[in-house]
Amino acid sequence: MNDRYGTDVLAGDWKAPPRGRSREVTAERGLVVEDVQTGWCGAVVTVEKAGGLHVVHLEDRRGKTKAFPLGPGFLLDGQPVVLVAPKAAPAPATPTRTASGSRAVAAAPARVALGSRIFVEGRHDAELVEKIWGDDLRVEGVVVEMLDGVDDLGAVIRDFRPGPQRRMGVLVDHLVPGSKEDRIVQAARAVPEAREHVLIVGHPFVDVWQGVQPRLLGWTEWPVIPRGMSWKHGILAELGWPHATQADVAQGWKRILGSVRTFTDLRPELLGRVEELIDFVTEPV
The missing domain is CATH 3.40.50 (Rossmann fold)
Structure with missing residues (x-):
């Protein structure tokens, strides 16, 4: 059935701005947005709290960084957006086992060292x-x-x-x-x-x-180092890591321990x- 008088001009979202209404977007690192007021366009580097307000740092294509208040006033692909802070990562669960496989004791009080x-x-x-x-x-x-x-x-x-x-x-x-x-x-x-x-x-x-375990270093067995050669230096050489100095040995052990x-x-x-x-x-x- 035709409406002889046409549609009601006030029936839709007649107050919407030409670019559309803003939507919330998380200010994830690398997101490229434009500040409406200054025209500054850049990628999100970080979000931090300063003076009680959240601030987003944008880095332009020349590597220059500028800070803006987090919130409305940005364009993403030409559409208005409200930048919101990323949600904090949930706190890691309290481990139930120690590295040795023992049952973990949460919030154990400090204990006086034994004589043993x-x-x-x-x-x-x-x-x-x-x-x-x-x-x-x-x-x-x-x-x-x-x-x-x-x-x-x-x-x-x-x-x-x-x-x-x-x-x-x-x-x-x-x-x-x-x-x-x-x-x-x-x-x-x-x-x-x-x-x-x-x-x-x-x-x-x-x-x-x-x-x-040698598997942590990509081996099935630890290599045999010839007699007359420093064992630790020889191991690092087998791994293809620096091995000329004692500092190299210390750094090599740090990498092994870290595995x-x-x-x-x-x-x-x-x-x-x-x-x-x-x-x-x-x-x-």
């Missing part, structure tokens, strides 16, 4: 133990100390003066029959102070680096020995 200690050969050993077992050791109040080698292990045991409330656990690298480390450990176990309250265990690896996330990234020969030491120094008297 775990000793490891060097910094890299200590850093790896901290990464996997640090949360557990803090809950138990166990401190890990560095020996800087085991050549004077017997003297370290005597100086520590182990006892029922002061147990001593020691992790030794390359503890295999016939090795120098094996002879040192046998002599240390013969020290009278070590008979009851000292546990010395070891893993078979040349260095604690080998306790990391480790949980106990599944370590080899069983190392895992079992550290767990054994933790049980020993925390066993109730």
Whole structure:
């Protein structure tokens, strides 16, 4: 049926501006918009709060950046938009397990350190133990100390003066029959102070680096480094990483350690020995 008088001019959105009404758009990084008042056109670099107001920073094609109040007054593909701040990412869920696989203890109060200690050969050993077992050791109040080698292990045991409330656990690298480390450990176990309250265990690896699963570095097995060559430098060379200086070694270890996330990234020969030491120094008297 025809309307002889035509449609009602007030029936639609007759107040709408020529470009249409604004819609909300999240100011995501890289979004290209134009400020209506100044004509400045640029990509969103960041959104921050300044003076109680949200501000969006736009970078033009010359690399210059300018700040504008977040909200209305922008064009996106020629259409008006209201820029809104990106929603904050939800807080990560509280982990239920530690890196070692133990049940996580939320908001555990600080605990006074036990008299008992775990000793490891060097910094890299200590850093790896901290990464996997640090949360557990803090809950138990166990401190890990560095020996800087085991050549004077017997003297370290005597100086520590182990006892029922002061147990001593020691992790030794390359503890295999016939090795120098094996002879040192046998002599240390013969020290009278070590008979009851000292546990010395070891893993078979040349260095604690080998306790990391080789798959994390793209290998099926750790390579064999020829005698006469520095083992760590040789490993870094096999990886194609810088290896000329001690700083290169430190950086290389940082990359290897960074690949480790949980106990599944370590080899069983190392895992079992550290767990054994933790049980020993925390066993109730």
